[in-house]
Amino acid sequence: MARIVMKFGGTSVANLERIRAVAAFVRREVDAGHSVAVVVSAMAGETNRLVELCKEAGEPAPALDARNVEYDAIVASGEQVTSGLLALVMQNLGYRARSWHGWQIPLKTDNAHGKARIAEIDETAIGEAMDNGEIAIVAGFQGIAPDGRISTLGRGGSDTSAVALAAAVSAARCDIYTDVDGVYTTDPRLTKHARRISKISYEEMLEMASLGAKVLQTRSVEMAMAFKVPVRVLSSFDPPDAPGPGTLICDEDDIVEQNIVSTVTPDFDEATVTILAVPDEPGRAASIFNALAEANINIDMIVQSASRETGFANISFTTKEGDIERAVDLLKSEQPKIGFKALQSDKNVAKVSVIGLGMKSHAGVAATMFRTLAEKGINIQNISTSEIKISVLINADAAEYAVRVLHEAYGLDAPNHAAQN
Amino acid sequence: MARIVMKFGGTSVANLERIRAVAAFVRREVDAGHSVAVVVSAMAGETNRLVELCKEAGEPAPALDARNVEYDAIVASGEQVTSGLLALVMQNLGYRARSWHGWQIPLKTDNAHGKARIAEIDETAIGEAMDNGEIAIVAGFQGIAPDGRISTLGRGGSDTSAVALAAAVSAARCDIYTDVDGVYTTDPRLTKHARRISKISYEEMLEMASLGAKVLQTRSVEMAMAFKVPVRVLSSFDPPDAPGPGTLICDEDDIVEQNIVSTVTPDFDEATVTILAVPDEPGRAASIFNALAEANINIDMIVQSASRETGFANISFTTKEGDIERAVDLLKSEQPKIGFKALQSDKNVAKVSVIGLGMKSHAGVAATMFRTLAEKGINIQNISTSEIKISVLINADAAEYAVRVLHEAYGLDAPNHAAQN
Structure with missing residues (x-):
């Protein structure tokens, strides 16, 4: 019992x-x-x-x-x-x-x-x-x-x-x-090829939760991982006498055949700010991100690139759409101190991430992503990675298309995918 | 402090x-x-x-x-x-x-x-x-x-x-x-001569609460009396910077000049049942009231009177209007056991009570009540008394009139009444 x-x-x-x-x-x-x-x-x-x-x-x-x-x-x-x-x-x-x-x-x-x-x-x-x-x-x-x-x-x-x-x-x-009746390979509203996953590891679920997938709270996944609690996601709208199998979130060791990529996860709640021609001196970037942190604005993907003018750099970062106005206003008020030339912001961006434990041991996952997007003419504005995740920032209008082509490229559409989990 | x-x-x-x-x-x-x-x-x-x-x-x-x-x-x-x-x-x-x-x-x-x-x-x-x-x-x-x-x-x-x-x-x-802004000598909706009482004793308030006056719960008054807590009733709809004085409920010793009668309290939630020709033998009344008690029906004023037939009695009691159907149905089902001849019920009755600590030491309070009602042609169906209360059951149509004439008869209308409290 x-x-x-x-x-x-x-x-x-x-x-x-x-x-x-x-x-x-x-x-x-x-x-x-x-x-x-x-x-x-x-x-x-x-x-x-x-x-x-x-x-x-x-x-x-x-x-x-x-x-x-x-x-x-x-x-x-x-x-x-x-x-x-x-x-x-x-x-x-x-x-x-x-x-x-x-x-x-x-x-x-x-x-x-x-x-x-x-x-x-x-x-x-x-x-x-x-x-x-x-x-x-x-x-x-x-x-x-x-x-x-x-x-x-x-x-x-x-x-x-x-x-x-x-x-x-x-x-x-x-x-x-x-x-919902489980965790899916991607948002089923974006492609009819999305599939329910039978088993997924805590680590992958944690990346998904952090990306804003609404299925489970980040802290609950962290706790499940820490105490090795097997968690099953099921639908309460299924018939009670015959509920679906749902998705089991468990230790990676309990997943016999691990996919290289488990999910393609879009996040439309993104906006980007680009600060043009910041003097390329120690402490300038720090003063920008300190100011944002003090205002409790979370920032995510950061890229620093050389400016056309020698001695200056451009700095881009992303934040949540709801924070973008505050971020822009704050930076403008700090402009004399930071000393940049101009500021651009864009809400029409989305982050698309591929997540998979298999990345740890398989090379070429990133290459597949970049090649697939390039072939379809989708421009990558920004990239960030973790051990089991690659995220790219792209134009929001291309995001649904990107999800579909990546879902296919990583074999998540394939009928044999269901069997392998 | x-x-x-x-x-x-x-x-x-x-x-x-x-x-x-x-x-x-x-x-x-x-x-x-x-x-x-x-x-x-x-x-x-x-x-x-x-x-x-x-x-x-x-x-x-x-x-x-x-x-x-x-x-x-x-x-x-x-x-x-x-x-x-x-x-x-x-x-x-x-x-x-x-x-x-x-x-x-x-x-x-x-x-x-x-x-x-x-x-x-x-x-x-x-x-x-x-x-x-x-x-x-x-x-x-x-x-x-x-x-x-x-x-x-x-x-x-x-x-x-x-x-x-x-x-x-x-x-x-x-x-x-x-x-409400205090306890009144009677329900102000019944007579414009009703007056707010400055001080009233726990005992009187307890009688009022038991009679269904909605100002305070019976148990709270019992507790105030037991622990000698001075309780003041005030209105939260008064201006907060200048609330009215309200009514103080306190020990009788703290009331310098005690009225003989403090309040005239009507109770319209009454109904009466009369059981005709019950065999006048020991245990018959007990079997009636046991049955009612087991059904959780509270009964109040009880009167037993001789029936026209020798060896039989009539028994009347009052209960709350909401309980009257249950009481009648129950008694009908018990008729073979109790052995009465007929049953009458009447919802068109009301109880009017006069309450006053002064009754303890003043004679003639009941006489005043009965004389006043008789002079106005109001028939009394039933009477019950406690040490500081006299209640009469009358036709509901006469109740408002009875309240007004009693309020006047006990001097509660008088302008000097306000001064004396």
């Missing part, structure tokens, strides 16, 4: 009809003889409603730390309601079930209210309850901080709650039910 | 505009140098929304005790949200404030989920915070049960939370802000 953790997000518990569907998935695992904990998010829309109330109450904003403690106390109530409702529904189906709030477990976090990190989960009471056949319905996204107050883990934190709980109770598996 | 507890109900915190008005009342007390705790209810409508969700989730109903634990966990979230929002608003006004959930104080209750009774309040941490100038914003209506789960005190429980907290922190006063 294995311990299993299941997690259902906001759209999966949007109303009582959906909560009853969730109950059907849960009873299936319980009837199979498992000891089950279920982590739930707030009902879709509820967190936004509560955040909106906090914003209204918090105007004009006071010191952020004092705010966040109350913000947490308010917003955590959403998960509290869902966990109680699912417990009631399970009880009505004849099962023993109870809700667990973060402080009741306790799931201890640090004091970073609003974006707390999990410090420790006491699995004694909840593990014992599970093994006694009582379904543990856990309010996700929340814990208790050292100050004795409720803390929250930040948006999407319920994934992290679920994986951390799975690690704490040594669960055989953490099943994340969501509104 | 006195400790003060303030309490605001659902309509007083219905939205952020109202919560900001509440904040103005709170800052007034803090600026006056008091150590303040504020007990809040859920925003108007929120508790009903949560109860509705519980009902939907709880169909068909399982064992009540298991249900109530989750019901409490769900419904208590309403007060959690309000307390956090008021804390945010106070912080924005430049005050130090924090929310306290029941389990954080802790406010300990018994295990009777859904209608728990307060067992103990640890005032150490919250009292210290108050004295350090931090406004304690307490989620009303909730506590923590011996099982470690959230409990609720039943509808209107926030009044009880406030009075109990005031007792625990030895507050100089518990101010209950509501949507």
Whole structure:
């Protein structure tokens, strides 16, 4: 009799009809003889409603730390309601079930209210309850901080709650039910050749999450990797008596036949800034990126190239579309100090990345990418790489086409791809 | 620097505009140098929304005790949200404030989920915070049960939370802000001569609460009386910089000049059942009232009178209008066992009560009541009395008129009445 953790997000518990569907998935695992904990998010829309109330109450904003403690106390109530409702529904189906709030477990976090990190989960009471056949319905996204107050883990934190709980109770598996039926080789809206992946490694999933793929939160993948928790992504919109196999996120050693490239991942939320003719002296680049960091603007791909004028360089970087105006305004105000000549910005760019553990051992992955794009006349503006990822920045209008040709070039379209996983 | 507890109900915190008005009342007390705790209810409508969700989730109903634990966990979230929002608003006004959930104080209750009774309040941490100038914003209506789960005190429980907290922190006063500006000599909608009472005793207030006057919950008055907490009823719709004096509910010793009759209180939620020709034998009445008690039907005024037939009696009692159909159906089904001849019921009745501590020492209060009603041709169907209350059951159509003539007969209309309190 294995311990299993299941997690259902906001759209999966949007109303009582959906909560009853969730109950059907849960009873299936319980009837199979498992000891089950279920982590739930707030009902879709509820967190936004509560955040909106906090914003209204918090105007004009006071010191952020004092705010966040109350913000947490308010917003955590959403998960509290869902966990109680699912417990009631399970009880009505004849099962023993109870809700667990973060402080009741306790799931201890640090004091970073609003974006707390999990410090420790006491699995004694909840593990014992599970093994006694009582379904543990856990309010996700929340814990208790050292100050004795409720803390929250930040948006999407319920994934992290679920994986951390799975690690704490040594669960055989953490099943994340969501509104897609697994992880795909690329966004299925871009090509009909996209395929669900049966197994993918933590490392690849982490790269995907970092690139903004919405399936799982980065921190939950990091935690799964650290504690070797097998995580399965499944759809809560499948029939509960015959859910699809989903995608298993696991250790690379558990994936017998590893693809060279597993996914082609587009990211349209990109914008680029080019600073022209910066004096080519030590400290100039540092002053630019210090200023941006202090303003809390995340930057990504950076390229420095020689300017036409001797003694000057051009510097390009990318950032999120939402940050581009702030970045441009900031740099203009710093122009006298930095001493550049001109500034260009462009929102019409996209980042396309290929991710694959196989890159570690296979040469030529980058060459295939550059050759394929060149053959199709797609110009690369910028490149960045990690051990298992190559990203290129291209014109946004060409991004969908680039995804399709790369998907084909790496053999992800091929019918034998499905068989090999 | 006195400790003060303030309490605001659902309509007083219905939205952020109202919560900001509440904040103005709170800052007034803090600026006056008091150590303040504020007990809040859920925003108007929120508790009903949560109860509705519980009902939907709880169909068909399982064992009540298991249900109530989750019901409490769900419904208590309403007060959690309000307390956090008021804390945010106070912080924005430049005050130090924090929310306290029941389990954080802790406010300990018994295990009777859904209608728990307060067992103990640890005032150490919250009292210290108050004295350090931090406004304690307490989620009303909730506590923590011996099982470690959230409990609720039943509808209107926030009044009880406030009075109990005031007792625990030895507050100089518990101010209950509501949507009326005090306790009146009678319902102001019935006569323009109704007057706000400056001071009223716990005993009188308890009789009024038991009669269904909506100002305060019975249990909160009982607790105030037991712990000698001075309770003031005020309006949260008054201007915060100049609130009315309200009504002080206090020990009778603190009321210098006691009225013989303080209030005339009507109760329209009454119905009467008359059982005709019950065999006049020991045990017959008991079997009737046992059956009603087992069905959880509360009965009030009981009269047994001789029937025209020798060896038989007629038995009348009153109950709430909402229970009358159940009572009649139940008695009909028990007719063979009880052995009565016929059954009559009437919803068109009302109870009018006069309440006054002075009755203890003054004769003739009942005589005045009966004479006044007789002079106006109002027929009395039933009478019940306590040490400080006389109630009569009359035709509902005559009730408003009866209230007006009694209000005048006991001198409550008189202009010198206001001065004497």
